[in-house]
Amino acid sequence: MKYKSQQVAYWFFALCMLLFALQIVYGFIMGFARIGMDGLHDWIPFNTARAVHTNLLVVWLLSGFMGAAYYIIPEEAQRELVSVKWAYVQLISLALVGVLAITGYHFNIWEGRKFLEIPRELDYLVVINVLLFLGIILTTLYKGKRRTTTALVLTMGLVFAALLYLPGMIWFDSQVTDSFFRWWVVHLWVEGVWELIMGGILAFLLIKLTGVDREVIEKWLYVIVGLTFLSGILGTGHHYYYIGVNKIWLIVGGVFSALEPLAFLAMALFAVYMYRKGERNHPNKIALFWTIGSAIVSFVGAGLLGFAHTLPQVNLYTHGTLITAMHGHYAFWGAYVMIVLAIISYAMPNMTGRKRHDKTNGHLAFWLSNIGMLGMVVAMGVAGVVQVYLERRLSMDFMVAQEEVKIHFVVMLLNASLFATGIGLYIYEFIKYGRPTDEALEMKKEEEPALVH
Amino acid sequence: MLSKSQARTFFFGGTVVTFLIFIGLTIYSLAPGNDQTNHLAITDDVIKGKHLWETNNCMGCHSILGEGGYYAPELTKVIDRRGAPLIKAILQSPVPWAPNGRKMVAYEMPEEEAAAMVAYLEWIGKIDLNGFDRIVSPLAKDKQ
Ligand code: HEM
Numbered sequence A: 001m002k003y004k005s006q007q008v009a010y011w012f013f014a015l016c017m018l019l020f021a022l023q024i025v026y027g028f029i030m031g032f033a034r035i036g037m038d039g040l041h042d043w044i045p046f047n048t049a050r051a052v053h054t055n056l057l058v059v060w061l062l063s064g065f066m067g068a069a070y071y072i073i074p075e076e077a078q079r080e081l082v083s084v085k086w087a088y089v090q091l092i093s094l095a096l097v098g099v100l101a102i103t104g105y106h107f108n109i110w111e112g113r114k115f116l117e118i119p120r121e122l123d124y125l126v127v128i129n130v131l132l133f134l135g136i137i138l139t140t141l142y143k144g145k146r147r148t149t150t151a152l153v154l155t156m157g158l159v160f161a162a163l164l165y166l167p168g169m170i171w172f173d174s175q176v177t178d179s180f181f182r183w184w185v186v187h188l189w190v191e192g193v194w195e196l197i198m199g200g201i202l203a204f205l206l207i208k209l210t211g212v213d214r215e216v217i218e219k220w221l222y223v224i225v226g227l228t229f230l231s232g233i234l235g236t237g238h239h240y241y242y243i244g245v246n247k248i249w250l251i252v253g254g255v256f257s258a259l260e261p262l263a264f265l266a267m268a269l270f271a272v273y274m275y276r277k278g279e280r281n282h283p284n285k286i287a288l289f290w291t292i293g294s295a296i297v298s299f300v301g302a303g304l305l306g307f308a309h310t311l312p313q314v315n316l317y318t319h320g321t322l323i324t325a326m327h328g329h330y331a332f333w334g335a336y337v338m339i340v341l342a343i344i345s346y347a348m349p350n351m352t353g354r355k356r357h358d359k360t361n362g363h364l365a366f367w368l369s370n371i372g373m374l375g376m377v378v379a380m381g382v383a384g385v386v387q388v389y390l391e392r393r394l395s396m397d398f399m400v401a402q403e404e405v406k407i408h409f410v411v412m413l414l415n416a417s418l419f420a421t422g423i424g425l426y427i428y429e430f431i432k433y434g435r436p437t438d439e440a441l442e443m444k445k446e447e448e449p450a451l452v453h
Numbered sequence B: 001m002l003s004k005s006q007a008r009t010f011f012f013g014g015t016v017v018t019f020l021i022f023i024g025l026t027i028y029s030l031a032p033g034n035d036q037t038n039h040l041a042i043t044d045d046v047i048k049g050k051h052l053w054e055t056n057n058c059m060g061c062h063s064i065l066g067e068g069g070y071y072a073p074e075l076t077k078v079i080d081r082r083g084a085p086l087i088k089a090i091l092q093s094p095v096p097w098a099p100n101g102r103k104m105v106a107y108e109m110p111e112e113e114a115a116a117m118v119a120y121l122e123w124i125g126k127i128d129l130n131g132f133d134r135i136v137s138p139l140a141k142d143k144q
């Protein structure tokens, strides 16, 4: 690590670890409720657990993206962040928004709009927080010595993500219009601008870990994000099939969302190919695992499993079933969770100066969490197929079908335990690394001069 | 071979073109002439119902128009399926409604709130969902 201000990233990553752990606890609460063990119902009903589970996910991923930006931008722009003090203020306000929102959900203070449950009053705090963050990043870039495509793509992703939050804040009387613009946030985030953020982080990691020439990596980065927007923007239509808007979306959404997997396929091929091509044998193997893993699993979770229910003829039956939940888990896991865990794994030895990256624990964390997540997704997928068949094909009552799929949630919970063990190990390693040290600043320069292009 | 500047042009060009088409289609599908929702039938009661739907986060368990949680039944056609009186009774119940063992929150809504919820659900039930309404709700399907 070259710049002292990069150390702020550590605290954003620490916030990630804390909120991720909590997210999993609420996941278990829901999983148990689904097999009839709902003893917490009076205090934490399912809707509270769900809002907390999904909002924690989004907040900690954003914290991870912000930490990644604070780590990457100084190195790309070749200068310190313009203000470390304000970065800490921003961190604290982010944590504050998160805590306030999550606490409110336990007291019936929310806006029941899936994924955007944060009340509008708090939204303004989110906006201020994000403006502060973008202010720091943009001025650093502007004053920097160098402007790279990697930094540009990452920053564009962050700026667009902020802009796209706004349509979600407009008030509508009609449920249909409300839902229509809710997707401008939710869909255009995960199948649009967040992919730019992912692509930026991925490119940075590949440059560092494989040593392939920056020009080559960044050229393909443009192709990937080009494919993302080309398919993803009009692909929004796959959420408009059956919510009460014009049939034109069945064609537009069907065609363009069917092309969305191409961007993820390109990402996977890109990562694997750069890895093969690379001559550098970087010692941080575990970061490489998470990096390549993210590119591959996102293709499966978002690309293949997304494609599985994106055609209107299929979605007519699967819309709003456990099939959606199955895809949601694997897509978020592969694309966003894994890329954040990759940048954390890469940054930790550099920030702390401790070389724990070849420890068995790290590898165990990778495999346990991945196998556990795959098991959960398969169990949910089976439950989803059975649900669709019984409820939507055979016209069975909702709760009758739910009884039939209960057993799959037992299987899911067993796999979730494996998963949680893996994540537990990851967090344990994170804690063992300790805090960033100033000695790490010196070390980096001598050890890996080749890293600075 | 593709050069970096060609790749950049592909990115910016593709983005601008598809974004403009997207805006155009948005305007088209929200135009009053293409309304499938009986927009004019949105009364104050319906709006109040939507507000209650949101402030209680009903969507955290149920889905509507196929969006929401997967823990409790889809409610798009619930008035057709169960009838308004039962719905009101559930919303006003002081004990959690749990006909199949899975519990709902006991909202104990006053009469006018329960009525607003019903107005909202009635409005939802009449939206033209491009065929989804017939799949999602088996009993309602039989009636049509
Ligand atoms: C990393 C990228 C992605 C993430 C994180 C993601 C996540 C999600 C989530 C959480 C939902 C549920 C949304 C809700 O009901 O509120 C969803 C729905 C959906 N996703 Fe994705 N997704 C991704 C990529 C894709 C791709 C590439 C496709 C298509 C090829 C796709 C197709 C769909 C479809 C069709 C639905 C609607 C399901 C329904 O009708 O209930 N997704 N996705």
Ligand code: HEM
Pocket (backbone or CB within 6 Å): A023, A024, A027, A028, A030, A031, A034, A050, A053, A054, A057, A324, A325, A326, A328, A329, A330, A332, A333, A337, A413, A416, A417, A419, A420, B068, B069, B070, B071
């Ligand atoms: C121990 C681990 C976990 C368990 C037991 C668990 C369980 C659940 C359950 C039961 C639901 C609600 C489904 C419903 O409405 O009926 C849910 C929703 C969700 N979870 Fe998890 N989860 C876990 C971990 C995760 C992780 C690691 C992620 C991110 C990668 C995640 C992302 C989501 C998302 C995006 C939804 C909303 C899905 C949708 O609405 O389609 N969960 N989870």
Ligand SMILES: [Fe+2]
Pocket (backbone or CB within 6 Å): A187, A191, A235, A236, A238, A239
């Ligand atoms: Fe989508």
